[in-house]
Amino acid sequence: DSGVTQTPKHLITATGQRVTLRCSPRSGDLSVYWYQQSLDQGLQFLIQYYNGEERAKGNILERFSAQQFPDLHSELNLSSLELGDSALYFCASSDRDGYTEAFFGQGTRLTVV
Amino acid sequence: AQSVTQLDSHVSVSEGTPVLLRCNYSSSYSPSLFWYVQHPNKGLQLLLKYTSAATLVKGINGFEAEFKKSETSFHLTKPSAHMSDAAEYFCVVSYTGFQKLVFGTGTRLLVSP
Numbered sequence: 001d002s003g004v005t006q007t008p009k010h011l012i013t014a015t016g017q018r019v020t021l022r023c024s025p026r027s028g029d030l031s032v033y034w035y036q037q038s039l040d041q042g043l044q045f046l047i048q049y050y051n052g053e054e055r056a057k058g059n060i061l062e063r064f065s066a067q068q069f070p071d072l073h074s075e076l077n078l079s080s081l082e083l084g085d086s087a088l089y090f091c092a093s094s095d096r097d098g099y100t101e102a103f104f105g106q107g108t109r110l111t112v113v
Numbered sequence: 114a115q116s117v118t119q120l121d122s123h124v125s126v127s128e129g130t131p132v133l134l135r136c137n138y139s140s141s142y143s144p145s146l147f148w149y150v151q152h153p154n155k156g157l158q159l160l161l162k163y164t165s166a167a168t169l170v171k172g173i174n175g176f177e178a179e180f181k182k183s184e185t186s187f188h189l190t191k192p193s194a195h196m197s198d199a200a201e202y203f204c205v206v207s208y209t210g211f212q213k214l215v216f217g218t219g220t221r222l223l224v225s226p
Contacts, residue, residue, distance in 0.1 A: 002156060002158070004156075033213070033214070035216075042216060042218050042219065043203065043216040043219075045213040045214065045215070045216075048213060056213055058213055090156065090157065092157075098207070098213070100145070100207070101145075101147055101159050101162050102214060103159065104149075104156040104157040104158070105156055106155065106156040107156055
């Protein structure tokens with residue numbers, strides 16, 4: 001158990017809808033990272049927050065947004081969902097701001113139908 | 114740009130034989146290097162990390178990796194494969210000043226009895 005908790009584990013929704021994925025980092029970790037894993041794109045970095053501030057953006061679509069709250073949990077919001085957004089979404093956390101190992105949650109499997 | 118190349122998409126070994134998973138990285142900056150393992154329907158677990166200390170790094174479950182700067186390689190090895198080692202393995206690179214982990218495309222390790 002990595003100590004990173006993601007909810008829900010599975011999500012099935014229709015195209016055009018909006019969903020929110022939640023992540024609780026390991027106790028004491030200030031950084032939260034979001035990754036998308038799909039068969040055709042592999043593991044892609046989406047965005048990083050450190051202590052509530054956005055620190056880095058990767059291949060995140062404009063339809064996607066995230067935030068980190070004062071209690072350090074993070075949410076990834078996905079809107080106007082398309083079939084191609086179906087993927088496994090991972091959250092990871094670390095105790096430092098970037099370029100260090102991160103501890104991953106079990107992921108949320110999103111299926112858009 | 115930061116990048117990492119995993120040279121084999123699949124590796125098949127017999128139980129009890131050595132494992133070698135190959136990884137090369139781009140050498141623009143001093144890297145931190147990691148190997149992660151992902152078992153089916155599970156999150157990613159850190160196996161080991163290199164962060165400019167000893168070039169031979171020992172990880173969990175008997176795995177180790179050697180950082181070779183002259184070859185820009187960070188291959189993962191294990192002397193004797195176990196059935197439970199069957200999983201997907203990711204070589205990951207991070208660079209000082211960059212906020213994200215860059216994942217390779219993964220190597221699926223198959224272990225036969």
